[in-house]
Amino acid sequence: MPDATSERCRGCGAAHAAGAPAPACRAGFDRMLALEFELPAAFGPVHHLTVAAWQLQHPDGQTPAALHTWRAMVADALDGRATTDELRRRTGRRFVGPARVRDAAAVAPPWWPRRWPITAADAASPDDSSDDPSVGRDPAAHAHRVLQWAASVRATLDRAAPPPDARRP
DSSP states (O other): OOOTTEEEOTTTOOEEETTOSSOHHHHHHHHHHHHHHHSHHHHGGGHHHHHHHHHHHSOTTBOHHHHHHHHHHHHHHHTTSSOHHHHHHHHHHHTOTTOOSBOTTOOOOTTSOSOOSSOHHHHSOTTTTOSSTTSSOOHHHHHHHHHHHHHHHHHHHHHHSOOTTOOOO
């Protein structure tokens, strides 16, 4: 529980110690990325969800097209409509040349959530940064945490506003 010395991330609402070098959510995200890059065959299959969930929870500075792409990527991955390779190709095509993901002036729509039930701080195992290779490096457990996080991000966004391409009755 946050106390008087805690602060919250502006993007996701994760609590972190006041004056910490990085918010707890960023530290968790960095630990997950380190695992996914260190052992890509084991941890890489959920990398696209790790990145998309992070971007959706930290939307400021991203173009509306990027937010739409991340949101669609999470839905397509969770629903089994696209493979990891297809998602990678799609993102590469979508943001090539003059098309950019970042726009320093961009802010999330006013309805966009700023508090999330699961953040990167929650999804990262506290043992992910251990030097002991037998601790915190279970690919199945990592994938499970990332899938839960991504599903939570999707559900939170869907409650806030249906996807733009959702069919309405």
